[in-house]
Amino acid sequence: MPGIFLLTVQVKVRYSDFTTLTRQLRLEEPVTTEREIYRMACYLLARHRLVTGPLRLLGIGVSTLVAPVQRQLRLGI
Structure with a gap:
């Protein structure tokens, strides 16, 4: 995914009894x-x-899209 930067990754699991859990991680x-x-x-x-x-569902999601950061390089003169 060049040009796309993501800060949050999420997983969702649903068990055979339809219990659903979601966990996410916000990255630095x-x-x-x-x-x-x-x-x-x-x-x-x-x-x-x-x-x-046993799982009924396993999902992976992403969010918090951010623009690429451009950094100015310094010449070591």
Whole structure:
């Protein structure tokens, strides 16, 4: 996803009894690739021990889109 920067990653799980839990993480540094989003979602699932039995639904969401930050480089003169 070049050019798109995301600050929030969210996971949602729904169990066989229709109990639904959602957890999200607001990042200090934006994620920019699908791989980073996947890694953060796996982290949330493990951190909160959300997969305790059969799941009816597993969802990953992102939000808080921010514009790319452009930084001026300094020449070491």
